[in-house]
Amino acid sequence: MNMDDRIGSNDALLVIDVQNDFCPGGALPIDAGDAILPRVNALIDEATRSNALVVASRDWHPPGHVSFIEQGGPWPRHCVQNESGAAFHRDLKLPSSALIVTKGDRPDFDQYSALDRTGLADELKRRKAQRVWICGLALDVCVKATALDSIAAGFPTLLVTSASAPVSPEGGAAALDELARAGVQFVA
Numbered sequence: 411m412n413m414d415d416r417i418g419s420n421d422a423l424l425v426i427d428v429q430n431d432f433c434p435g436g437a438l439p440i441d442a443g444d445a446i447l448p449r450v451n452a453l454i455d456e457a458t459r460s461n462a463l464v465v466a467s468r469d470w471h472p473p474g475h476v477s478f479i480e481q482g483g484p485w486p487r488h489c490v491q492n493e494s495g496a497a498f499h500r501d502l503k504l505p506s507s508a509l510i511v512t513k514g515d516r517p518d519f520d521q522y523s524a525l526d527r528t529g530l531a532d533e534l535k536r537r538k539a540q541r542v543w544i545c546g547l548a549l550d551v552c553v554k555a556t557a558l559d560s561i562a563a564g565f566p567t568l569l570v571t572s573a574s575a576p577v578s579p580e581g582g583a584a585a586l587d588e589l590a591r592a593g594v595q596f597v598a
């Protein structure tokens with residue numbers, strides 16, 4: 411690991427959707443979704459010590475959201491506002507200074523990316539973020555979408571592979587291929 415592999419003071423760390431419903435026992439569980447927590451917390455600790463911005467996104471759906479199967483969407487009901495499934499995992503150690511980004515909170519459209527119409531891209535530019543580090547859930551859905559949007563917004567983007575987990579191994583492998591082609595750098 412060289413110096414560039416450390417989170418710098420002008421970098422931002424994006425922790426994507428580390429919520430109960432995406433962990434074992436939740437409504438839309440990812441195998442070993444909670445196994446990434448020690449690595450995620452170590453990244454948060456590193457970012458905090460560097461005075462880097464820590465951002466935590468959350469899926470935050472109204473009941474009857476367009477992404478739910480009963481509304482014709484692809485996913486079972488998950489991350490419903492103010493229910494326990496939508497809460498961050500209890501072992502996620504966010505600093506009080508963390509910026510919380512809410513997405514999927516409007517009934518008629520979904521947002522996989524934490525940079526999709528959330529205002530976060532503008533906020534990162536306002537803060538002159540040099541690089542964007544990304545970890546969290548799920549690698550092949552919201553993490554991938556966020557990383558692609560980060561590249562599109564012009565940020566050098568690093569994905570911490572050991573701090574992310576996919577819905578399926580095949581989906582995870584395909585996501586890594588797509589992200590590599592888009593110019594995302596990988597950090598173990």
Ligand SMILES: [Zn+2]
Nearest residue numbers: 469477489514
């Ligand atoms: Zn969702």
